[in-house]
Amino acid sequence: MTTMTMTQHIAFNTLDFANRLKAAGVAEKIAETQAQLQSELQQDTNKKFDEQQAMLNELTKHELATKDDINRLETKIDVVENKLESKISMLENKLDSKISILDSKISMIENKLVVKLGGIMVGCSALLGSLVTFFHQAH
Numbered sequence: 001m002t003t004m005t006m007t008q009h010i011a012f013n014t015l016d017f018a019n020r021l022k023a024a025g026v027a028e029k030i031a032e033t034q035a036q037l038q039s040e041l042q043q044d045t046n047k048k049f050d051e052q053q054a055m056l057n058e059l060t061k062h063e064l065a066t067k068d069d070i071n072r073l074e075t076k077i078d079v080v081e082n083k084l085e086s087k088i089s090m091l092e093n094k095l096d097s098k099i100s101i102l103d104s105k106i107s108m109i110e111n112k113l114v115v116k117l118g119g120i121m122v123g124c125s126a127l128l129g130s131l132v133t134f135f136h137q138a139h
Contacts, residue, residue, distance in 0.1 A: 009046040014039045 014035040021031035065073075 009042075009049075012039050012042040 017038060018028075018031040018035035021034060022028055026034070
């Protein structure tokens with residue numbers, strides 16, 4: 001990568017400029033003022049040129065992406081996207097499988113609870129019946 005260097009500015013000879021204006025018939029004070037103003041204008045122009053050159057140099061320091069660079073990145077993104085979609089699909093399948101296993105275990109536990117609660121209810125009914133018979137016979 002190349003960077004441009006500052007160019008040398010053309011020197012502005014205010015004395016020569018003023019003398020030429022005087023030779024052309026311009027009053028001395030006006031010629032000197034015009035020479036000074038022309039010198040200031042030249043300095044401003046040089047300064048602005050240097051600033052623009054510095055900005056251009058800064059911009060050229062950075063690499064810009066080419067269309068091929070962008071295409072390669074898009075391809076890499078597509079590959080990563082496909083891998084992620086595949087992994088997500090795999091995880092969804094595993095999750096569905098785990099949920100099915102949990103559902104069947106919950107159903108099994110529900111069935112066991114129903115059987116145990118049924119047994120407890122039968123036991124309680126038998127106990128209650130025995131208590132009623134016992135108290136009935138005692139009186």
